[in-house]
Amino acid sequence: MAIDTYDKLIASLATKQQRLLIAKLSVANQLAGGLTSLWRATGTPGQGAIPAAAAVCTKDTLGALAPFTNPAGGEQSNVGGLSLSGTISHFFMVYDRLSHMGGLSGIVATAQTVNLTIPANRDAAVDGSNVEWFIEIYTDIGVTGVTATVSYLDQTDTARTTTITLGGASANRASRLFKIVPNAGQSIKSITSITHATTGTAGSYGVTCAKSIAAESMGQLNIGVSLDFAQVKMSTIPNNACLWMVLHSSSTASGDLRGALSIIQG
Numbered sequence: 001m002a003i004d005t006y007d008k009l010i011a012s013l014a015t016k017q018q019r020l021l022i023a024k025l026s027v028a029n030q031l032a033g034g035l036t037s038l039w040r041a042t043g044t045p046g047q048g049a050i051p052a053a054a055a056v057c058t059k060d061t062l063g064a065l066a067p068f069t070n071p072a073g074g075e076q077s078n079v080g081g082l083s084l085s086g087t088i089s090h091f092f093m094v095y096d097r098l099s100h101m102g103g104l105s106g107i108v109a110t111a112q113t114v115n116l117t118i119p120a121n122r123d124a125a126v127d128g129s130n131v132e133w134f135i136e137i138y139t140d141i142g143v144t145g146v147t148a149t150v151s152y153l154d155q156t157d158t159a160r161t162t163t164i165t166l167g168g169a170s171a172n173r174a175s176r177l178f179k180i181v182p183n184a185g186q187s188i189k190s191i192t193s194i195t196h197a198t199t200g201t202a203g204s205y206g207v208t209c210a211k212s213i214a215a216e217s218m219g220q221l222n223i224g225v226s227l228d229f230a231q232v233k234m235s236t237i238p239n240n241a242c243l244w245m246v247l248h249s250s251s252t253a254s255g256d257l258r259g260a261l262s263i264i265q266g
Helices: 006-015
Strands: 017-024 035-037 077-086 091-104 112-117 132-139 146-154 159-166 176-180 188-195 204-217 225-227 243-248 257-265
Touching (some): 006 017, 006 077, 006 257, 017 243, 035 132, 077 091, 159 176
Antiparallel strands (some): 035 176, 112 188, 132 204
16 A cells, blocks of 8 residues: 555544654764764664674664554555754755674774675665665774775675775764765675775774665754655655664764654555
8 A cells, every 4th residue: 555645645644643753962073075874873762782793673773763663554654754953954864774784893904794685675676776885983993094895796696896995084983974886887785895904993883784765955054944745755664664864964063953754654
């Protein structure tokens, strides 16, 4: 089923709406023009844990926007609205955090095992064509910029590599994200390992696999935006989605963030 008539839309807004509150405190040491993960930011939802071994993330994983309840059998969840206000304005993104792993070190100069794959039943293409992959910094890994070689399997299960620069100074600080971009014409089906020279500090980082749900500018600082169902395009949210917030930062801090994500079902 889907919300494909005005009657269904009105019914879902009136009786089948979940409002997930957002109240995150500022994350420092970020980079204007870079990506910031709010997984480890304190507030609401609660601070997500630093992962160790590869794991599938779900709606019940601490750090996900909650409480998100799956719809009744045969029904579908959609984004029904989004309100945001922050002490700093950024470009705000919501992902379904599909899987993640951590425990990688900034000072290991040999290949470090990742073995992260795309979980089933989350509207993610098996070949990775609609999935994004990130290096996520959990604790500072130093100020030395290095080129990291990411080994992965593409959509045809062919082993390939791509490179990404782990930068110096604020680029390697906690909560920074680096998008892993495959070679042209390919998609990433799974990531097997990462190899780089030392970044100077052991720290902790990992790899995160996610699928985009919604994105929007936060509007004027301390005033924000409020978007209805049409403006957020009613993006589909799969059952058990681990809703994760990411910023395309305009500043060196994320600022305090307040708002709510509405989910409608029908």
